[in-house]
Amino acid sequence: MLSEFKMPKEALIPVIGEVTDIRIDTPDVKTFRVVTPDGKKAFDHMPGQCAMLSVPGVGEAMFSITSSPTNTEYMEFSIKKCGCVTDWLHQMEVGQQITIRGPYGNAFPVDTAFAGKDMLFIAGGIGLAPLRSVINYCRHYRDRYGKIDIVYGSRSRADLVDYNEILTEWMTDDGINVHLTIDREEEGWDGHVGFVPNYVKELGFSTDKTAILCGPPIMIKFTLAGLQELGFAKEQVYTTLELRMKCGIGKCGRCNVGSKYVCKDGPVFRCDEIDELPDEY
Amino acid sequence: MRKCALANKNALLAAMAKTAKLYVPTDGADEKSRDVNSRLAGAYYAEWKDGAELSKKLNTTRSPKDFFFPQTENMMTFKMTGKKLEIFDTRREHENFILFGVKACDVRSFTVLDNVFLTDPVDSYYANRRAHGTIVSMACTKPAGTCFCRTFGIDAADPEGDVVCWEDAEWIYLTAKTEKGEKLMAALADVTEECADDAADAVKTLVNERLDKLPLADLKSDAFGGGKTDTFFNDPAWNELSEACLGCGTCTFVCPTCQCYDIKDFNTGREVIRFRCWDSCMYSDFTMMAHGTNRPNHVQRFRQRFMHKLVYYPENNGGLFSCVGCGRCLSRCPISMNIVKVMKKLGGNKNAE
Ligand SMILES: Cc1cc2nc3c(=O)[nH]c(=O)nc-3n(C[C@H](O)[C@H](O)[C@H](O)COP(=O)(O)OP(=O)(O)OC[C@H]3O[C@@H](n4cnc5c(N)ncnc54)[C@H](O)[C@@H]3O)c2cc1C
Ligand code: SF4
Ligand code: SF4
Ligand code: FES
Numbered sequence: 001m002l003s004e005f006k007m008p009k010e011a012l013i014p015v016i017g018e019v020t021d022i023r024i025d026t027p028d029v030k031t032f033r034v035v036t037p038d039g040k041k042a043f044d045h046m047p048g049q050c051a052m053l054s055v056p057g058v059g060e061a062m063f064s065i066t067s068s069p070t071n072t073e074y075m076e077f078s079i080k081k082c083g084c085v086t087d088w089l090h091q092m093e094v095g096q097q098i099t100i101r102g103p104y105g106n107a108f109p110v111d112t113a114f115a116g117k118d119m120l121f122i123a124g125g126i127g128l129a130p131l132r133s134v135i136n137y138c139r140h141y142r143d144r145y146g147k148i149d150i151v152y153g154s155r156s157r158a159d160l161v162d163y164n165e166i167l168t169e170w171m172t173d174d175g176i177n178v179h180l181t182i183d184r185e186e187e188g189w190d191g192h193v194g195f196v197p198n199y200v201k202e203l204g205f206s207t208d209k210t211a212i213l214c215g216p217p218i219m220i221k222f223t224l225a226g227l228q229e230l231g232f233a234k235e236q237v238y239t240t241l242e243l244r245m246k247c248g249i250g251k252c253g254r255c256n257v258g259s260k261y262v263c264k265d266g267p268v269f270r271c272d273e274i275d276e277l278p279d280e281y
Numbered sequence: 282m283r284k285c286a287l288a289n290k291n292a293l294l295a296a297m298a299k300t301a302k303l304y305v306p307t308d309g310a311d312e313k314s315r316d317v318n319s320r321l322a323g324a325y326y327a328e329w330k331d332g333a334e335l336s337k338k339l340n341t342t343r344s345p346k347d348f349f350f351p352q353t354e355n356m357m358t359f360k361m362t363g364k365k366l367e368i369f370d371t372r373r374e375h376e377n378f379i380l381f382g383v384k385a386c387d388v389r390s391f392t393v394l395d396n397v398f399l400t401d402p403v404d405s406y407y408a409n410r411r412a413h414g415t416i417v418s419m420a421c422t423k424p425a426g427t428c429f430c431r432t433f434g435i436d437a438a439d440p441e442g443d444v445v446c447w448e449d450a451e452w453i454y455l456t457a458k459t460e461k462g463e464k465l466m467a468a469l470a471d472v473t474e475e476c477a478d479d480a481a482d483a484v485k486t487l488v489n490e491r492l493d494k495l496p497l498a499d500l501k502s503d504a505f506g507g508g509k510t511d512t513f514f515n516d517p518a519w520n521e522l523s524e525a526c527l528g529c530g531t532c533t534f535v536c537p538t539c540q541c542y543d544i545k546d547f548n549t550g551r552e553v554i555r556f557r558c559w560d561s562c563m564y565s566d567f568t569m570m571a572h573g574t575n576r577p578n579h580v581q582r583f584r585q586r587f588m589h590k591l592v593y594y595p596e597n598n599g600g601l602f603s604c605v606g607c608g609r610c611l612s613r614c615p616i617s618m619n620i621v622k623v624m625k626k627l628g629g630n631k632n633a634e
Contacts, residue, residue, distance in 0.1 A: 007374065009402075012544070016366050016367075099368065244574075246542070252544070256593065259596040280575050
């Protein structure tokens with residue numbers, strides 16, 4: 001054997017994560033709190049980055065780390081039930097050990113391009129997951145950012161993820177405006193009713209803001225068009241792309257679009273950067 | 282440079298086999314064999330046995346990428362007891378081995394794979410095998426009609442490798458090109474003798490003359506490369522080119538540079554084995570997600586394979602193409618589609634003369 005050979009660290013081998021809290025957010029979204037078996041945060045990350053969670057024997061899947069990096073105790077994941085891994089995660093109980101590896105991908109430029117800016121966050125449904133990390137990061141370093149507007153919509157009130165935190169923390173903060181909307185009229189809901197793209201246009205934001213958009217592809221498409229109508233340039237708007245992923249480190253080829261790998265060069269892109277990609281995302 | 286009489290080739294290989302496990306190109310077609318590979322008609326790499334006949338075929342049916350990036354490979358195991366989980370790192374240091382008779386195109390394919398697997402974060406499974414493998418390459422004295430390595434600047438007369446060999450009617454000439462190669466050459470001192478550094482020049486000239494006459498000798502690659510996405514992505518020719526493709530993935534599986542993989546779990550009942558296996562961007566479920574796939578039709582999947590080899594990969598790797606012109610996809614595709622047809626059709630008059 002080669003005496004000088006040293007086995008490198010392997011990114012694909014995960015560590016153990018223990019689920020210490022499960023919160024039911026909506027009929028199909030739960031938020032899981034994850035730490036290592038000795039009660040620590042598994043690794044550091046920046047807002048927008050993701051992690052691979054897995055249930056051995058069931059599979060591995062990529063999720064945005066929805067907690068803010070400023071939370072030094074644990075990580076949180078808001079997960080929508082939609083297949084093998086996510087079904088399994090939804091039926092497990094507190095104390096369950098799963099695997100975790102990461103962090104993967106780039107992050108929102110919170111300390112560079114976003115610094116000193118007025119921020120406009122726009123999310124639809126589970127799209128709040130990656131944004132929650134940025135929002136809470138901005139709230140933590142409040143003096144580094146200008147005014148903050150949050151537009152968040154979902155099908156119904158029951159489908160708003162993390163409604164409690166929105167009501168009791170975001171809405172009570174100074175300098176933060178939260179605009180909630182649901183798709184259809186509902187008894188007991190006196191807030192706005194209508195789709196996110198239309199609501200954004202109605203609200204008519206001033207164009208000196210930096211906007212971040214996350215949600216279903218169709219919502220992103222129409223909201224971006226709406227923002228452009230309001231006079232926003234694509235260079236001011238950020239979003240995340242979601243493609244099938246396996247390795248998370250730019251090697252398995254699955255998330256390749258043009259010369260970019262979304263797992264490594266993304267998931268965060270500025271909308272003008274997305275225009276440069278071949279139309280295949 | 283050193284040489285060894287062809288008559289003593291067995292002794293040369295025996296000396297190599299003394300230093301590490303030696304693999305050589307061997308002819309298959311042994312119908313009674315229990316090893317699937319050796320039942321096939323083509324050549325394949327098999328462990329050398331004393332007195333074994335080496336294949337005279339130009340190249341192996343499957344590329345030697347298996348040695349570094351096997352078709353399936355176990356990565357780790359898990360044990361679950363109640364809510365508790367254990368992770369076992371099953372990696373072990375790989376044994377030393379030598380690949381003998383690797384052709385210039387396949388040697389270059391290792392560089393193409395290195396750029397993917399050895400860049401940070403390093404793929405330790407690949408790095409482990411790569412660190413323990415020594416490549417002994419062989420100049421191609423009989424290149425085939427499907428060869429076009431020159432299109433990508435690969436020199437079949439003077440291949441890369443740890444040790445490079447040339448054969449004429451009497452001698453096999455050897456020279457080391459790397460430190461690993463020098464180590465191996467030192468172990469071969471007793472079965473080789475010193476010769477002039479230009480001893481293999483006549484073979485090189487012969488190979489070059491034959492390369493000049495190949496049917497694909499004029500195929501150019503300069504229309505392609507990084508930054509050409511817009512030039513080719515929306516070319517209507519993709520429709521016609523992909524029309525007959527079955528999406529069988531044969532081209533990706535025989536290709537020495539295709540590197541897409543899948544990660545899967547297998548529950549044995551006692552433990553869960555996480556393994557990886559080759560995958561293909563030609564498959565319809567490759568990019569399938571809950572809200573659909575970003576490449577719903579086959580034109581897009583077909584285009585992905587060739588755009589990756591000819592544009593995206595070079596863009597990320599200093600202009601290096603992710604095709605080495607080995608010709609395997611030319612002879613294996615059931616509908617006779619291949620990268621040469623794609624390059625001719627798309628490159629057309631965009632190639633410099
Ligand atoms: C960068 C990134 C961030 C993500 N963040 C979150 C998040 O914060 N919260 C959340 O709930 N989900 C998130 N997802 C989606 C999540 O990865 C998928 O929902 C998950 O992989 C489905 O796995 P499953 O085993 O339950 O489904 P499967 O049983 O594998 O399949 C069910 C369906 O989901 C599809 N699918 C498989 N992998 C993906 C994938 N990566 N993305 C979308 N669909 C997929 C399958 O093709 C199938 O149609 C994210 C995905 C990416 C790529
Ligand atoms: S090009 Fe040929 S070998 Fe490749 S997937 Fe299509 S039919 Fe199969
Ligand atoms: S695309 Fe075809 S010719 Fe090129 S390296 Fe792969 S199998 Fe060989
Ligand atoms: S997930 Fe493997 S390359 Fe991006």
